[in-house]
Amino acid sequence: MTATDPWEVCESRFPASGSFAERLRFLLQYAVLAPSSHNTQPWKFRIAENRIDIFLDQERWLQVADDDQRELHISVGCCLENLRISAEHFGFRQQIQYLPEAGNPLHAASIQFEPNSSTVPQGDQRLFQMIVVRHTNHGEYDGRPIPESVLQELQECCRESQITLQLTDDASVKRKVDELVVQADAIEFADPAFRRELGYWIGQGVFGTSWLMSKIGKLAVTHINMGDSMAKKDSVILMSSPVLGLVSSTDNSRESQIQVGQVYQRISLLAAAFGIWCQPMSQIVQVEEIKQQVAQLQVDPELFPQLPFRLGFAQPEEHRTPRRPLEDVLL
Ligand SMILES: Cc1cc2nc3c(=O)[nH]c(=O)nc-3n(C[C@H](O)[C@H](O)[C@H](O)COP(=O)(O)O)c2cc1C
Known part of the structure; x- marks a missing residue:
């Protein structure tokens, strides 16, 4: 540093x-x-x-x-x-x-x-x-359950009237989300435009990799469909997470989306205070047909799913x- x-x-x-x-x-x-x-x-x-x-x-x-x-x-x-x-x-x-x-x-x-x-x-x-x-912690989480009292405090981070937060440790929901992540990864990585965009940002070094690794990463992501290996990796890390979260909104306005960010930020900060880390899993709301299935997993399917994420205990990342x-x- x-x-x-x-x-x-x-x-x-x-x-x-x-x-x-x-x-x-x-x-x-x-x-x-x-x-x-x-x-x-x-x-x-x-x-x-x-x-x-x-x-x-x-x-x-x-x-x-x-x-x-x-x-x-x-x-x-x-x-x-x-x-x-x-x-x-x-x-x-x-x-x-x-x-x-x-x-x-x-x-x-x-x-x-x-x-x-x-x-x-x-x-x-x-x-x-x-x-x-x-x-953001991209690694495997250690599977330790998150105490109910902590989940309650995290739940209270959501106080905007148009925003809702759903936290779940339900194994059947987790399996369903896992299926959706695998499908979404396959769809996105099969799209050369998606890979080109991701490759561009990796090449800019935004994930903190060295200059050389950023350039190699850019070439690899742009030219090779890594959908299969990404899906496998994402499946492992998802299943290692004791709790999944979803921030949704009652309308799809820009104001609500900004507030979704505020709620997520509060959650990820408070979680960090307990040694709990988060990682958004945007692929399942980036692909329209998958997003519709995510909506069905909500307590109220009429809500707009905005930001799905996983959370759990893990070693902090070094970089x-x-x-x-x-x-x-x-x-
Ligand atoms: C709206 C939003 C969507 C994101 N989606 C993903 C995602 O799908 N997968 C992922 O690994 N990280 C995702 N992230 C995390 C970013 O990659 C991360 O915040 C960024 O690289 C900066 O790193 P930091 O959070 O460790 O500071 C997302 C973050 C935001 C705010």
Whole structure:
């Protein structure tokens, strides 16, 4: 790790006596540690007096895997939640406005800040502390069951009225999801455009691989259909997970998708505080016919499935994924 590693952001460096803009800029160092599909980090920020505007960066949209921009909005929602949690930690009162600019769908949200009268950190401190610890864990989980009391706390992370969270340890649901993952992997990897897009991002080094491995990975993914081996690997890791989760919404609006990201981010941060890791499994909602089957697994099949994921205990991964420098995401 280098001194400029974005994961080494340290709260003691908060510029408490700096200008408002300097303090808001500091918060963005936490915002950008959010997860995003293929680590595309599809966000841009504008600091305007006492406000931060968050924009979607459409150039980083996954046009094949995410043709309806669901994941683009969810990713920005995860980033917004990191920003909200860190602002709360450093004592800012805040108000979020979703899609504040009529006619500009790229302007995902604005947060208006006011310094709080109290300097005591607000909110659940576990969430803030975990921003620099959380990561997506792609490995096998050790199968240990998640205690009911922890599941209850995770369930309470979902408090938005249009969003629902379903957590299940039902073995028959897990088997069904496993079948869907295998089918979705086969369909997606058979599509050269999907492989080209994934290959492009692997080649950019977004998953933290070395330059050489990124280039080899890009060539392999682009030119070889690895659907079979991916499906086998995904099946093993899925079946190792004691619990599966699904964040859904009552409507399919952009605001709801952003809020899905906020809920997922809260869950993954709180989970990390218990040594529990998460991994989204987007393939089953990226393929329309599979997504319809996912909808049928919900308590209410009318809900819109947005973000399926698995969770469980495991050793943390050693490497963190890279982040774009702040200068590149500031307007
Ligand atoms: C909307 C969304 C969808 C994602 N889908 C997947 C997925 O299908 N499979 C996967 O392994 N990771 C998935 N991820 C995790 C990202 O790959 C991960 O967040 C990114 O590489 C950054 O790494 P980090 O989470 O470890 O910081 C998804 C993340 C988001 C926000």
